[in-house]
Amino acid sequence: MSNELTYIRYNAALENTYVPAMRSLISQELSEPYSIYVYRYFLYQWGELCYLAMDKSRPENDQMVGVVVSKLEPHRGGPLRGYIAMLAVREEYRGKGIATRLVRMSIDAMIERDADEIALETEITNTAAIKLYERLGFLRSKQLHRYYLNGNSAYRLVLYLKEGVGSVRTTAFDPYSAIPGDPLGPVPLLQGNREFV
Amino acid sequence: MLPNNQVRVSSMRVVSQTVCSDITDKFTNAASKLSTGQLVKDEYFTLFEAVGALEIMDSKMDSGYIGPGENQAQALEDDYDVTRKLTPEEVLGIMDELLCHEMAWHMGHPLSQTLFTSLYLDKLLWPVPKTVEEARFNRANTDREKEGSPLLHVVLRAYCLALVKACDFVHDRISHEYYYEEEDFVTQLYNRTLLSQFDTAHFVKLIDQAISWIDQQEGTIDNKLRDAIKSRLSLRRGLLHALDEDEDIKTKSTEHFTTCLPHVSSLSESGSLGKRIPEAFSEKIQRKLASTVPPRPIVKISFEDALAHLKRLCQDAIDLREVLDYRGPHNFRVAIWTLLSRKPQPSVYIRALTQALLVNNTNILGSISVKEFLYSDLTELVFPSSVLLQSNTDETEMPSDPRFQIARHMDGFVKRFGQPFVDTYRCASLNRCRVRRTLCHTVVDWDQLQMEAEDLDEQLRTLSHEPPLPLPNGDTTYSYPLSSWTYHQKLCQFRSIIQLGFELSIYSPEELPGMYWYLSHICSTHLGHIDRIRTFIASTAKRNLSSLIGKKRHALEQQLAAQRSLRLLERLTTQIVAVDAFAISLHALYVLLVRHNILPTASSKQAYSSERLRYELRMKPFLPISLPELVPYEEFRREAVLEGDSDTIVLDRATRAISEARKAWEATLAHGPFLADSDGKVNKAPAIEEDWKRDIKDTMKACIGASIAIESVKKALAGRKDSPDSSSTPIGLRIEIPGIGSKARWHDWWAVPQVSPAK
Numbered sequence: 001m002s003n004e005l006t007y008i009r010y011n012a013a014l015e016n017t018y019v020p021a022m023r024s025l026i027s028q029e030l031s032e033p034y035s036i037y038v039y040r041y042f043l044y045q046w047g048e049l050c051y052l053a054m055d056k057s058r059p060e061n062d063q064m065v066g067v068v069v070s071k072l073e074p075h076r077g078g079p080l081r082g083y084i085a086m087l088a089v090r091e092e093y094r095g096k097g098i099a100t101r102l103v104r105m106s107i108d109a110m111i112e113r114d115a116d117e118i119a120l121e122t123e124i125t126n127t128a129a130i131k132l133y134e135r136l137g138f139l140r141s142k143q144l145h146r147y148y149l150n151g152n153s154a155y156r157l158v159l160y161l162k163e164g165v166g167s168v169r170t171t172a173f174d175p176y177s178a179i180p181g182d183p184l185g186p187v188p189l190l191q192g193n194r195e196f197v
Numbered sequence: 198m199l200p201n202n203q204v205r206v207s208s209m210r211v212v213s214q215t216v217c218s219d220i221t222d223k224f225t226n227a228a229s230k231l232s233t234g235q236l237v238k239d240e241y242f243t244l245f246e247a248v249g250a251l252e253i254m255d256s257k258m259d260s261g262y263i264g265p266g267e268n269q270a271q272a273l274e275d276d277y278d279v280t281r282k283l284t285p286e287e288v289l290g291i292m293d294e295l296l297c298h299e300m301a302w303h304m305g306h307p308l309s310q311t312l313f314t315s316l317y318l319d320k321l322l323w324p325v326p327k328t329v330e331e332a333r334f335n336r337a338n339t340d341r342e343k344e345g346s347p348l349l350h351v352v353l354r355a356y357c358l359a360l361v362k363a364c365d366f367v368h369d370r371i372s373h374e375y376y377y378e379e380e381d382f383v384t385q386l387y388n389r390t391l392l393s394q395f396d397t398a399h400f401v402k403l404i405d406q407a408i409s410w411i412d413q414q415e416g417t418i419d420n421k422l423r424d425a426i427k428s429r430l431s432l433r434r435g436l437l438h439a440l441d442e443d444e445d446i447k448t449k450s451t452e453h454f455t456t457c458l459p460h461v462s463s464l465s466e467s468g469s470l471g472k473r474i475p476e477a478f479s480e481k482i483q484r485k486l487a488s489t490v491p492p493r494p495i496v497k498i499s500f501e502d503a504l505a506h507l508k509r510l511c512q513d514a515i516d517l518r519e520v521l522d523y524r525g526p527h528n529f530r531v532a533i534w535t536l537l538s539r540k541p542q543p544s545v546y547i548r549a550l551t552q553a554l555l556v557n558n559t560n561i562l563g564s565i566s567v568k569e570f571l572y573s574d575l576t577e578l579v580f581p582s583s584v585l586l587q588s589n590t591d592e593t594e595m596p597s598d599p600r601f602q603i604a605r606h607m608d609g610f611v612k613r614f615g616q617p618f619v620d621t622y623r624c625a626s627l628n629r630c631r632v633r634r635t636l637c638h639t640v641v642d643w644d645q646l647q648m649e650a651e652d653l654d655e656q657l658r659t660l661s662h663e664p665p666l667p668l669p670n671g672d673t674t675y676s677y678p679l680s681s682w683t684y685h686q687k688l689c690q691f692r693s694i695i696q697l698g699f700e701l702s703i704y705s706p707e708e709l710p711g712m713y714w715y716l717s718h719i720c721s722t723h724l725g726h727i728d729r730i731r732t733f734i735a736s737t738a739k740r741n742l743s744s745l746i747g748k749k750r751h752a753l754e755q756q757l758a759a760q761r762s763l764r765l766l767e768r769l770t771t772q773i774v775a776v777d778a779f780a781i782s783l784h785a786l787y788v789l790l791v792r793h794n795i796l797p798t799a800s801s802k803q804a805y806s807s808e809r810l811r812y813e814l815r816m817k818p819f820l821p822i823s824l825p826e827l828v829p830y831e832e833f834r835r836e837a838v839l840e841g842d843s844d845t846i847v848l849d850r851a852t853r854a855i856s857e858a859r860k861a862w863e864a865t866l867a868h869g870p871f872l873a874d875s876d877g878k879v880n881k882a883p884a885i886e887e888d889w890k891r892d893i894k895d896t897m898k899a900c901i902g903a904s905i906a907i908e909s910v911k912k913a914l915a916g917r918k919d920s921p922d923s924s925s926t927p928i929g930l931r932i933e934i935p936g937i938g939s940k941a942r943w944h945d946w947w948a949v950p951q952v953s954p955a956k
Contacts, residue, residue, distance in 0.1 A: 032201035041247035044236035085199040137804030143701040145630040160810040
């Protein structure tokens with residue numbers, strides 16, 4: 001294991017080299033399974049917010065040891081919100097600040113693009129990730145019950161980058177439009193807003 | 198981590214009717230011009246579509262994928278024979294495993310990963326049987342004689358069918374109430390039915406036949422095994438009756454759930470007798486289910502966990518009947534919220550059942566109209582001039598009559614406020630994360646409602662000729678009953694949002710002093726508001742006293758109602774004082790811990806955000822609220838750190854507040870949960886009362902914990918004074934804040950630090 005890690009920004013020209021490695025790293029480290037389209041959705045539109053940590057001392061086709069995948073777009077017509085979708089570091093490379101470095105690079109790129117806030121979710125059992133983000137100034141804004149396919153709950157972590165973000169109006173939307181409950185059931189009385197990324 | 202789940206990501210795209218044409222050539226041609234990874238999408242291709250996409254020929258996503266070396270039969274079919282002979286131990290093992298799957302489904306896992314992995318159930322339910330008769334294990338063979346052992350086709354079949362019917366009741370109940378798909382429950386049936394078209398009587402009959410067959414097996418089947426099987430069948434019968442009865446909300450019987458409880462205990466004793474057959478369950482069935490979701494692993498929960506869940510379900514269902522003893526909106530609120538705040542929280546079935554009880558046929562508890570319910574609460578809390586509540590358009594037909602106009606205004610009030618008010622009860626039936634999130638939304642609605650109520654109050658005041666109340670400074674003021682009531686509701690929601698934040702472990706350690714300060718700030722605002730309401734009730738009561746001399750029955754009634762309101766306000770005051778004092782004390786304690794650098798912080802110096810930005814984020818739910826006004830950051834910061842107060846003053850504040858808190862919690866406990874009627878009658882709800890008391894007692898334990906922590910800090914500070922250079926000497930203590938669920942966390946809402954000497 002080398003101390004000489006290099007950090008690179010994702011480059012679409014190298015999709016054939018990077019994406020399979022990225023997928024295998026993420027599918028090993030994260031509990032959620034993603035299809036190739038999820039990767040393409042992010043990489044094609046926001047590749048410049050995606051960073052890779054490479055260990056050049058490893059075999060050529062197995063150098064990727066960390067990855068962060070993000071996006072940046074207006075949130076419901078309101079603030080420009082960055083979203084960190086995936087963050088993974090090979091187990092034997094943890095505890096070296098690689099994840100922090102990757103996240104910082106992604107956040108810095110979002111700040112350069114005038115992001116107002118950054119949000120993400122993490123499993124409530126993933127204390128290492130929670131600590132990492134909290135050190136960077138994120139707060140837990142809410143808990144999300146049984147958020148992931150494995151039944152685990154999540155925290156939403158949010159970072160405001162500018163004053164006044166909290167007061168920026170977002171477009172109201174019908175909170176029930178996405179509830180796939182019984183369409184013939186009673187009209188729900190409660191104002192339950194679903195959260196969307 | 199992004200959730201790979203369509204429900205979480207975005208709303209469904211509506212696909213309109215389309216005309217099909219073959220585009221293969223065009224598509225191939227266009228695709229050949231793209232490089233790998235290049236994304237061509239319209240603006241409607243959202244993350245939702247990306248997340249919902251499946252990859253063909255990927256073993257993890259493509260449910261029809263047959264791997265290299267696999268053949269069709271091996272990949273899709275199981276070679277387990279469901280008609281094979283079973284020993285009593287094996288029957289027992291299958292029953293218990295099915296129960297585990299049933300409870301896992303109750304807990305929120307999909308049928309595809311739980312019950313629908315059973316090859317036995319698969320055989321009974323697919324193809325969809327047209328009659329109960331048709332739901333058999335040996336469906337190809339119409340000759341019933343060749344069906345095999347009665348242990349299989351009488352006993353196990355009855356058990357399986359009764360189980361499926363029980364699921365049907367549960368599914369029906371939950372899907373007709375408000376719940377969150379995939380979060381609370383998965384309603385997906387994959388084009389199968391849970392035998393909903395067949396009456397319960399069929400299944401009860403099958404169970405009875407199975408029990409009588411088992412009873413006849415003395416000597417052929419070991420007694421212990423016989424008892425164990427019989428107990429499981431009896432449990433199924435009990436559950437069927439209980440769930441069937443739940444369909445009719447008005448029945449108040451707890452009989453059937455009560456009969457289930459001893460069976461649950463006996464199951465836990467005989468659980469070890471069964472022999473599990475893993476081959477009887479298969480992941481492969483998922484490949485045949487109508488689903489867009491790739492096959493996922495079978496969910497495994499332990500038999501102990503399943504029984505514990507079932508036992509709680511029965512007990513919660515029994516105790517839920519206590520809320521039916523209705524004695525006014527206040528008591529009803531205490532009962533509902535206490536029951537649904539139980540730890541662990543009652544399951545989604547119970548929460549759905551509660552909703553059905555709460556609002557049934559557009560009436561509260563099936564018999565109280567929303568207007569009546571709302572008026573009772575107004576009477577209890579603000580006791581507005583009776584003209585407002587007694588005017589009725591039906592009786593006063595002259596539009597020029599003020600009473601007619603009052604009635605019209607009040608009808609508008611009921612229309613506008615009825616539903617949000619009922620929702621303050623329904624909210625309790627959401628999962629705890631959703632309770633807080635929902636409150637964060639409703640509190641904004643209530644802010645708007647309060648402004649509307651204020652307008653109404655002003656109009657009603659002139660119509661009712663309300664006499665002004667002179668203030669000591671010579672000004673006059675009016676009671677504003679409707680907006681006062683509204684503000685009270687809103688302040689309760691404020692408090693709940695803050696306290697649920699503690700319960701859901703949302704605050705970082707460095708936020709604790711500020712959040713306890715904010716909690717006390719909201720409490721003192723609330724106490725001031727209650728005082729205002731009290732002043733008006735007292736003055737109205739005083740005015741009415743003069744008419745009481747004439748012994749008007751109406752005035753006497755009013756007097757009794759006023760007294761009850763005053764008692765309620767007294768209760769609320771005591772309880773809010775208790776919260777306030779405890780919050781003040783913890784705030785002061787945490788200030789000291791910060792000052793002496795022993796409170797850990799989650800954020801680092803390299804953080805991207807400032808304290809000001811974090812404050813803005815934490816106040817997000819309250820930013821749009823006009824009253825109470827948002828505390829400006831500078832003021833918040835000064836208050837949160839108790840700027841200008843010496844350690845001695847802060848310590849004294851902590852000590853005095855905790856002693857006041859302990860007294861106030863004792864007084865709260867002594868009052869009990871419910872407020873007696875004017876004739877002295879009080880709710881009969883022993884189980885709920887027990888929960889309520891336990892909660893208060895836990896809070897009192899937390900108070901004691903805080904006293905001890907304050908004492909330790911006091912001693913350390915006093916000890917340090919003797920040293921020559923006291924200001925730079927470390928305090929010599931370390932702290933730990935027990936997390937939610939740990940034994941030392943006496944109460945979820947009170948993060949009391951444990952203070953010990955530094956090593």
